[in-house]
Amino acid sequence: MTDTIPIDAFRIILALLPIATLVILLLGLNWSAPEAGAMGVFVALAAALIGYRTPLQTITVASAKGVWDAVFILYVVWPALWLYHISARAGAFNALRQGIMQFSRNELFLVLVFGWVFVSFLQGITGFGTPIAMVVPLLVALGVRPLFAVAAPLVGHAWGNMLGTLALAWLATLQVISLDATETAQAAFQISLLLILPNLFAGLTVAWMHSRWRGVRYALPMILVISTAHGGIQTLLAANNTVLSNFTAVTVGFALLIPLSRWSRYREPLPYEDNHMMQSHNVDTVEETPPSMGLVAALLPYIVLMVTALVVLIPEAVNSILSSWRVGLPFPAVTTGFDLVREAENPYAPFAPLTHPGSFLLLSGIVTYIVYRGRGLIQREAEQPPILTDLVRDAVPSSLAIVFFLILSKIMDHSGQTLVLAQGIAAVVPANVYPAVAPSLGVLGAFMTSSNTASNVLFAPVQQTIATLAGLPVSTIIAAQGAGAAVGNAIAPANIVLGTGPAGILGEEGKVMREAMPYAIIGTVFVGLGAWLLVAFIAGG
């Protein structure tokens, strides 16, 4: 932290401008994500020059780091979209829909299966936006309107961001703050406690999206069973086995779908037809074209993805060998006129290609392409463009948007705008109320970076300092930060563009954000209230 940047209204307003620009352009004026992101970059740049004494070289280095951070996500976006186009061209989604309907013809159940339970399961192992890119086409294939096909998994997967991906975000957090063993266990336990309500609320929100209160009432038994498994198991394991706590919870949640699908309530079609979520037809009345393949063949990409991830990530020996090859770029030290220094890093944020989910997706794409092609399922019609053309058309706008959001985030970070925002919030909020506000910083970080990990790396040290100065339990404030960041992923623009491409609604990111916004707001309130209660009654604050 630095004490040299004046925390005044002028600088706080300047720091708010880039985020306000994004929100107004996306939600108010319906700009597409790349357009809004690019304008946000220029606003952040102007704020850095006007109020933060940031040299152009610092801005350039920050921008380049943002591009590098984006490469991690682009390495998921491109293979995921390629896989999507291979599956779509081979008719896999139609086959999948028909295959799954053998188990249940209840569209609300199926929407919850994919938009909440399966997307959470994928988040447990893969992350980096993979769950969104993979589940959106499945929901579209089920007949869900594209807007909700993106909004539902955004909401459904958010809670899993903190301890999912084998607790990557948590491990990264521990790298930037100092907690003793007891505080570490306490913080992990409290993160799980704080995520119980956002998880339950995610299930309820997806049901609400489908058919409002009627859907909530109908889906309630299923939601209670699954959310008890998700929240209960994660909380039981978090303190002692944080890395596997989320993965175990989502696996049990996924397995519980089998008995649930045998219950006539969820096996048979819904007893009512009114809903907001589905296209004009529903899963039961859609005109069937014979499937081009069986259910197992249609599930091939997902099976290869999951098997690869489990084989590579779970055995520690394999994981450590494969993750030892890392790629990174060097960046020089930079500073600002307020002496905010960012040290030189060589390499900066290296990533391990062999254990990155992008490689799992790429492998899955290659295997799927070979198998489908070998079975004659991928045949180009005369007027159809090559798969590569479709891929570039969808991936380029999404990629640009992601790059801009991360450049914006890095310019704000390197110029000190992020720090001023955090310290400004801490300065105006009384200590006894701060636990309720702490998750908002996590949400803000996730909104800016579309990453639970990046939000924690950005704000966890600030949160720790604030907690120490205010005499608040550090473990609870860190837990509030992490849980808030998880919830914030539901409205992160770069996450949204991962879904709008496969859903065929590029440019409608603002509409999707509007659908997910109530979840993010109420979820943040839940986490804030939970953190305040933890401090007041459990942590002895």
Place this chain on the structure above:
Amino acid sequence: MNQTTQLGGALLALLIALPLVSYSAGGSVLWVLGLALMIVGAGMPVYLRLHRGDSCHEKSKRRLWWRIRH
């Protein structure tokens, strides 16, 4: 030139700028070139939007005002 191609050009500019900035030594002009590419990359979508002429679409403006006033 369609919009995907133009946006693709912007993306390419940003990706080329990355190593230029990363490997430029102190005092090198490479980072200035990197900065120029960054500005071109980020400027392209904004230019396209403004050039299209509907950056302040009447309907969007009315909707925004309605929200502010209610």
